[in-house]
Amino acid sequence: MQDDNMERNAAPSPVAKRDLHSLTHGELLELLEKLNQPKFRAKQIEEWVWEKNVLSFDEMTNLPKVLRQALATSCTLGGVQVAARQVSSDGSRKYLLRYDDGVAVECVGMPNRNKLAVCASTQAGCAMGCAFCATGAAGLTRSLTAGEIYEQVMHVRDDFNSRVTSVVLMGQGEPFMNYDAVLEALRRLNSPDGAGIGARHLTVSTCGVIPMIKRFANEPEQFTLAVSLHSAVQRTRDLLMPGVKKYSLLHLYDIMGEYVDKTGRRPTYEYALIKGVNDSEDEIAALCDFCRDNLAHVNLIKLNDVKGSKFQPSSDAKALEFVKRLAAVGVEATIRNSRGSDIDAACGQLRQNVEKNF
Incomplete structure (x- = not known):
């Protein structure tokens, strides 16, 4: 009783x-x-x-x-708390944003003349464990909701007081391990009732999760795809990107051919040049073979400095050699400038903490 x-x-x-x-x-x-x-x-x-x-x-x-x-x-109304904000000498701004449950992620705003690009995160941390990337060092905390991904872009927009013209989901996390939320966020960013950003200016960057690339190819929107390749030699890629070991380069090559045939869109391959690891003659030849006769653009990125990493960037001369050799087999390649590297806001440098000079 x-x-x-x-x-x-x-x-x-x-x-x-x-x-x-x-x-x-x-x-x-x-x-x-x-x-x-x-x-x-x-x-x-x-x-x-x-x-x-x-x-x-x-x-x-x-x-x-x-x-x-x-x-x-x-x-x-959701909302985020700005745990930290840094401004780069090149005008980029990096934000550490904290959600209601205490989870924090980083995103970056990159102005260029009358344009504003945002690099947003899709997960807090990352489970892929890429050897050269700061984000994966602490593992995965959780995936973000579509609203949380969207809010990062809106926060950058409001801080710059400027319309966002493009978004790359290239921050923390593997977007295709959070596929449904990522697609929902992309559609809201694309919608005229949302951010109103053109589909071709919305890019998803994946390590190469093959089932999701296939699914992405069948979506009706013309969102852009970037694949983190970093080596066309299987042994090297397995060393650098253990999270996608089970997806062989042969299968990746096949699925990317299907993607191009299905969509008619040109994917981008991201390639971080790492001294003595993926910049040898064999590596250049393998990359040329992988991209030859394939509709693709290669973004070459000199590896950005990550605290505690054993890896070092390749030389400028080596980067130019890659461009020349790829051009010789009909593949367009560019050496991409790293924005915000002085505030650890460039590719591979994002992490979930308030270290350093925030």
Whole structure:
């Protein structure tokens, strides 16, 4: 009897609030129906959430006060806490953003004349374990939601007070190990009711998760694909990228051919030049063979410095040799400038901490 009384007198568990970013249009309509509000309010709410990126329900000035109060009672607007912000000498800005559960990720804004590119993360940490990358050193904490990926881009937009013209999902994490959330985020970034960024200016960078490349090729949108290759010699690639050992270069070559045939789009291969590891004559020849007669563009990146890493970047002369040799077999290649390397914001340098001079 005493136990029964204790159970009856126990306080009810609080109902968890839902982030408005996580609601589909249909779910938002259901919520408005429960609140006895007209359907047209959904469009107004979505504009405040996705286009204007408001941080408070009080900012939704075209909604009646009673609705704003009801939304505040049952929902949140997500949002991030800026744990750290750095500005590079080249104008790039790196942000360490912390979500409500304490998980933090980094993203980067890179201005160039009248354009603004964002490098966003899709996971907190990474499970792929690439030997030259700082992100994977601590492993994977968790995948991000579509709203959390989207919020990174909106945060950069608002900090620069400038429209974002392109996004690369090339920050922390392997996007194709978080496929559904990544596609949802891409579609919202592409939508005229979201960030309104053209599909061809939205790029996903993968280590080469073959089943997901195949799935990506069948999506209706013209999103862009980049593959982190880093070596066309199987033994070297296995050393550098243990997370994709089970996907052989032969199978990657085949699936990329299918991708090009299916989409008609040119993929990019990312290749970080590492002194004495993947810049030998055999490595150059293998890369030329892999890319020859294949619609592809090669981005050559001189390895960026990662604290504690045993790897060193190749020389400028070696990078130019790669460009020349690839051009000789009809493959376009460029040496990509690393943005934000002085604040550890370049490729392979992102990590989840507040070390150094934040």
